[in-house]
Amino acid sequence: MLVKLMPVKLQGLTLTVVSPVFPAGLYCCYAVIIVLTGAVIVLSVALSLSVRSQEQVSIKNTYAPCGRDWIGFGNKCFYFSEDTSNWTFSQNFCMELKTQLARFDNLEELNFLRRYKGTFEYWIGLHRESPQHPWRWMDNTEYNSSVPIRGVEKHAYLNNKWISSARSYADMRWICSMPNSCILQCQIPFASFLSLSRDAF
Template identity: 45%
Template sequence: MSYYNLMRFVLQGKGLQKKCLAITSSVTPATLCCCILIILILVALNVVTLSVLLAVRSRETDLQVVYVTCPKGWIGFGNKCFYFSEDSENWTLSQISCTSVGAVLAQFETEEELNFLTRYKDIFDYWIGLSRESSHHAWKWTDNSKLNVPFVIQGTGECAYLTDSGVSSGKRYVIRKRICSKTNSNVSISLDAL
């Protein structure tokens, strides 16, 4: 093979190489710029969408109602605070203990409050603020208002207590834990008001 033929062969190879590259890589600078621009637009849309979602979520949090807390050791439900005692006393001393902290033996006006107390209590029975003179008399709360929540009170005792299965009655001298309640004098406020 002569030098001339060798050079011609090499030059033809380079020409073929350029043709192969032109066939396999059809990416022009304009196409590359368009792809980069599309990627940047998609990233920007994601950032804007996430920002809007976070703003909406934080706004929803701002609109939630916040209840002012009950005293330490008390549990809030609705507009009331409840205290579940650690110690045990008879019904009369339990009422005196509740009164000494500005409360009464637990009173509830709704079935939701009763369900809350039943769920929250532990394995012990707790005195509540219902009593009656005898099994022939109507149940009254410690403030002398009549019982207006429709539920069954089991037993024939003159004082009511909360059990795992609902409300029962027993003798006033039996020693049990107590639940005190008081109306939360602080009104509920919205974070928007702050």
């Protein structure tokens, strides 16, 4: 604020009285301050909305927890059966869940399956047409042979130390796998499915 000095004489003394002056420039400064304050508020609100939007996207990309009877590892959920059956029944069981016999995409997933399965043998989703053909997953992609598969049969399973092959009618447990983003849509079938005649498979 600008001031104007005005001399005043009282009984031989000279006093200076300070008188406020409000020129147009001062009003202009007030207007600029108000505009800048408004801009800061608008930017703060915009940044807040942007952060909230990013948090919502992050929540959408977060994997849902695996459902009951499923075990999560990485971005997948695995179901370890307690019953035993042949390879065809095992695959049909997984298909009823809209999943497939287990697939591992790296050594970490394979090591997890080995640790969690304990001493039991489990069917997994590797198969081939003959010993001369390559191993393939259930979606028909070729197995990269990162871990050798023992034996000359057409269907693979996990045993205590490695991956082996067996004939499709061998009786053992099985593992289903799926991306855990599907878990909310998938449920374990009723016991009636398990009671189907396994001879049909």
